[in-house]
Amino acid sequence: MPRLSARDATLLLLLAALVALPLLLPSSFHLRVASLVWIQALAAVGLNLLMGLAGQVSLGHAGFFGIGAYAVALGPRHLGLDPLLAAVVGLVGAAGLALLVGRPILRLRGHYLAVATLGLGVLVWLVLNSEVELTGGPDGIQVPRLVLFGMRVAGAESWYWISGTALLLGVWLALNLEDSPLGRALRALHDSEVAARVAGIDVARAKLVVFVIAAAYAALAGSLLALFNRFVTPQVADFLHSIELVSMVVIGGLGSASGAIVGAAILTVLPQALTVFHEYEQAVLGLLIILFMIFLRQGIVPGLASLTWRRAAA
Amino acid sequence: MSAPAIAAEDIRISFGGVRALDGISFAARAGEVFSIIGPNGAGKTTLFNIVSGLYRPERGRIFLEGEDVTAFPPHRLAARGLCRTFQNLQIFFRMTAIENVMVGRHVHEQRGLVPALLRLPSVLRQNRATRARAHELLAFVGLATRADDPAAALPYGALKRLEIARALAAEPRVLLLDEPAAGCNAVETEEIDRLIAAIAERGTAVVLVEHDMKLVMRVSNRILVLNHGRMLAEGSPAEVRANPEVVAAYLGRHAAGVAHAAS
Numbered sequence: 001m002p003r004l005s006a007r008d009a010t011l012l013l014l015l016a017a018l019v020a021l022p023l024l025l026p027s028s029f030h031l032r033v034a035s036l037v038w039i040q041a042l043a044a045v046g047l048n049l050l051m052g053l054a055g056q057v058s059l060g061h062a063g064f065f066g067i068g069a070y071a072v073a074l075g076p077r078h079l080g081l082d083p084l085l086a087a088v089v090g091l092v093g094a095a096g097l098a099l100l101v102g103r104p105i106l107r108l109r110g111h112y113l114a115v116a117t118l119g120l121g122v123l124v125w126l127v128l129n130s131e132v133e134l135t136g137g138p139d140g141i142q143v144p145r146l147v148l149f150g151m152r153v154a155g156a157e158s159w160y161w162i163s164g165t166a167l168l169l170g171v172w173l174a175l176n177l178e179d180s181p182l183g184r185a186l187r188a189l190h191d192s193e194v195a196a197r198v199a200g201i202d203v204a205r206a207k208l209v210v211f212v213i214a215a216a217y218a219a220l221a222g223s224l225l226a227l228f229n230r231f232v233t234p235q236v237a238d239f240l241h242s243i244e245l246v247s248m249v250v251i252g253g254l255g256s257a258s259g260a261i262v263g264a265a266i267l268t269v270l271p272q273a274l275t276v277f278h279e280y281e282q283a284v285l286g287l288l289i290i291l292f293m294i295f296l297r298q299g300i301v302p303g304l305a306s307l308t309w310r311r312a313a314a
Numbered sequence: 315m316s317a318p319a320i321a322a323e324d325i326r327i328s329f330g331g332v333r334a335l336d337g338i339s340f341a342a343r344a345g346e347v348f349s350i351i352g353p354n355g356a357g358k359t360t361l362f363n364i365v366s367g368l369y370r371p372e373r374g375r376i377f378l379e380g381e382d383v384t385a386f387p388p389h390r391l392a393a394r395g396l397c398r399t400f401q402n403l404q405i406f407f408r409m410t411a412i413e414n415v416m417v418g419r420h421v422h423e424q425r426g427l428v429p430a431l432l433r434l435p436s437v438l439r440q441n442r443a444t445r446a447r448a449h450e451l452l453a454f455v456g457l458a459t460r461a462d463d464p465a466a467a468l469p470y471g472a473l474k475r476l477e478i479a480r481a482l483a484a485e486p487r488v489l490l491l492d493e494p495a496a497g498c499n500a501v502e503t504e505e506i507d508r509l510i511a512a513i514a515e516r517g518t519a520v521v522l523v524e525h526d527m528k529l530v531m532r533v534s535n536r537i538l539v540l541n542h543g544r545m546l547a548e549g550s551p552a553e554v555r556a557n558p559e560v561v562a563a564y565l566g567r568h569a570a571g572v573a574h575a576a577s
Binding site: 179180182183191194199200202209 | 404405424431
């Protein structure tokens, strides 16, 4: 029997977790937390393509997330769009914005993308926050119910399966991309841009493509979150959320799709579990992140993988 | 007679007011090993950087098989059949040896985004073909047994050959090798020697920058000598060796006089 590839193992493990969790989780509250994890993980898996594979940092990724979230709130309200169609519009809009912003920036080497996306994220948040007439401002806005195949989606269990399926699909696409000429090109330019260029890779274009893809992932995750919560505030697009997304990818393990999911799970579940610490909740969370980074520098998944591998070899 | 595989005409470039290269011209034909030598700081690597599209010359033209490719970006040159290696290794250290070589196949691969995302059978077929070709090239440079090792785990001499394999994966008609034997021991140097001869034999024009004079004299068909950014001499290994100005540039005026008196 041929050995299971890391790629197939990741997909099988995710599928198993997806099927097993509803049997293990005692209440619909837990299912809702799990759905939140899948949704955040979807954004993190996309961001991991940009950060983990290509080594480019986006500090404004919540901006794209916010565009997706508000598309499903504003599209139906102002344009009479079906929520599903509005999500597609949001995805295309976020991808288009990424293309527009990324094109001039990604020709440059270095930390320009991080700074430019930081500005972009703030800009999106500012618009969502201050265009009260249009977006409802800081108080947020209602989101209509998702209608799938003529059925109105309600209940924790439906949302669990929708968000889980979206994540599984997102991971599948991401792993496919990794094992393709573009995936190899991205990993190559991460290590040496000059060698990648000489090998025939259009570095600026490759970076632009993956930036646009990462933005699309974030927008879709944003739409799902807004539809799931039936409500959205500008917080989804704020700087803190951008940093959260980056942290998920780094804590879980740069370059590992399963790492991005683990990172998303930790940063989504931990705050719920840490409420016992009351006002020290944030401090404990920060401390845990520091400890993870000190003891598993490559991130949780690659770090544990190499630990067990070393133990098995010894 | 057909156009040379690679030709440079009257190249000039300056850095901060200092002329690094001035009036450099050369041409190498398919199947030829053309070496560029000169003391440190003569401008050899700078010339490579211009020919491979990393620097833009102030004056002069580069022709690839007769086509003017001056100031083309490196990835377009690679698509047209020009590849290079680097003096200070540029390896993709987070990838395995074979993945490094697979990246070299980039210009020959179908790179459609949608087929890649959906993992269509055509993409899988292509991945298999790319891997098979990369395996052949690793075998050619003597690294077949290290294919799945992380590149970071390979010793220096192996990395030098890995870079050559990666460059060959693009099936270049012109290959620029920047000090392929630097830091290699005698056995490794002999291996590089054999590789260069084999590559040229397949009809590739090999342009070589190298400090190991024994290697240069053995493998080169013709040699260009640079000194202080200018052309000092050009000719066969025997001609260059006998040129008193070349000896002077390398060993100093006095030694040149001695060498002349001795001959």
